[in-house]
Amino acid sequence: MRTCKRHGGLRDDSDHGAESQNHGAEDLLFDALLFSLYDNGDGLRELRLCGAEGCGQVLDQMGGFIGVGGDTFYRPPTPDTRTQAHVGLDRRRRGASSGVLYSREVLSEKTTVDSTLVPTRLQADVTGPEPVMTALLRALRSEPVLRVGTARSRGLGTCAVEQFEEVDQAAAIPTAAPIADRVRQFNEHWAARCQSQGESPGNPLIALTLQTPALFTDAFLEPTLSPTGADLLQAAFESEEAHADALSPLTKVHQIARPRQVQSWNGLAGFPHSSGLGLAAGSVLVFEAPDLGDALFGALRHIEEAGIGLRRHFGFGRVRVCSPIHTHLHEHMPQPYA
Numbered sequence: 089m090r091t092c093k094r095h096g097g098l099r100d101d102s103d104h105g106a107e108s109q110n111h112g113a114e115d116l117l118f119d120a121l122l123f124s125l126y127d128n129g130d131g132l133r134e135l136r137l138c139g140a141e142g143c144g145q146v147l148d149q150m151g152g153f154i155g156v157g158g159d160t161f162y163r164p165p166t167p168d169t170r171t172q173a174h175v176g177l178d179r180r181r182r183g184a185s186s187g188v189l190y191s192r193e194v195l196s197e198k199t200t201v202d203s204t205l206v207p208t209r210l211q212a213d214v215t216g217p218e219p220v221m222t223a224l225l226r227a228l229r230s231e232p233v234l235r236v237g238t239a240r241s242r243g244l245g246t247c248a249v250e251q252f253e254e255v256d257q258a259a260a261i262p263t264a265a266p267i268a269d270r271v272r273q274f275n276e277h278w279a280a281r282c283q284s285q286g287e288s289p290g291n292p293l294i295a296l297t298l299q300t301p302a303l304f305t306d307a308f309l310e311p312t313l314s315p316t317g318a319d320l321l322q323a324a325f326e327s328e329e330a331h332a333d334a335l336s337p338l339t340k341v342h343q344i345a346r347p348r349q350v351q352s353w354n355g356l357a358g359f360p361h362s363s364g365l366g367l368a369a370g371s372v373l374v375f376e377a378p379d380l381g382d383a384l385f386g387a388l389r390h391i392e393e394a395g396i397g398l399r400r401h402f403g404f405g406r407v408r409v410c411s412p413i414h415t416h417l418h419e420h421m422p423q424p425y426a
């Protein structure tokens with residue numbers, strides 16, 4: 089994803105309404121695919137500079153988060169952060185540890201909005217397994233004040249529950265388009281992009297975009313940053329084996345990924361989990377599918393629910409199949425491809 093270096097951001101940023109000065113964002117997946125599959129760099133070359141009238145600045149990498157509502161996109165507001173120093177604790181003596189100081193980045197309790205400080209608000213749609221949701225609902229109903237995140241015993245993470253509502257998932261807004269439609273749209277856009285560059289699109293493609301980091305290992309149990317189709321459900325339970333089989337014929341054709349070190353805490357043992365090297369959220373894996381059958385669509389639906397890779401029960405490997413970001417977020421390139 090790229091955006092203007094000078095006036096970066098989505099063109100219709102709801103925060104600024106009609107006065108939005110942003111020059112728009114552009115997803116480069118199809119152009120990167122053209123380059124990697126056909127050695128055709130024309131698309132990437134066309135997208136070096138901002139397309140806004142009279143701008144001509146460089147298009148730069150875009151960081152942060154993007155929300156998807158149907159075919160529209162938004163940037164969630166970013167809370168202010170600060171760095172805070174802490175004294176290390178000695179587990180045996182249960183006191184301060186001599187000479188151990190560390191710092192950590194925390195979300196501030198106040199955030200600057202239009203140059204005034206207001207309380208930081210966090211808002212989310214939360215879904216999860218039944219027992220987790222039952223426990224969460226009980227906490228939200230009974231405790232007007234919650235403590236969330238890590239280092240709660242050090243006073244961090246106190247927050248007030250302002251509002252919550254239980255909604256039926258089917259009625260939640262926005263609902264994602266069915267996977268079959270997304271895959272079809274993705275391949276239609278890809279075919280159009282190929283034709284505009286005089287290339288032929290070949291077998292159908294499936295793009296998997298990570299929403300949380302994902303962890304994979306190779307045959308020697310070493311972390312791998314380039315998973316194959318067979319690795320997607322490499323820790324499959326018996327009930328998932330049919331889905332794992334349906335995904336294994338997928339052939340990796342390209343990936344745009346960043347490595348990410350993940351650390352987590354085992355609350356039960358009171359010790360850290362072993363750290364792992366995985367792929368960062370936002371990474372995209374593109375596979376070629378020999379054919380698009382019901383078994384494959386069933387498996388794709390399953391991985392959108394269950395995730396891919398290892399430690400899925402911790403929330404790693406959340407994935408979106410053929411995300412509308414790739415097909416619809418093109419604010420610099422005229423659509424349909426001329």
Ligand SMILES: [Zn+2]
Pocket residue numbers: 092093094095111138139140143144145
């Ligand atoms: Zn610009």
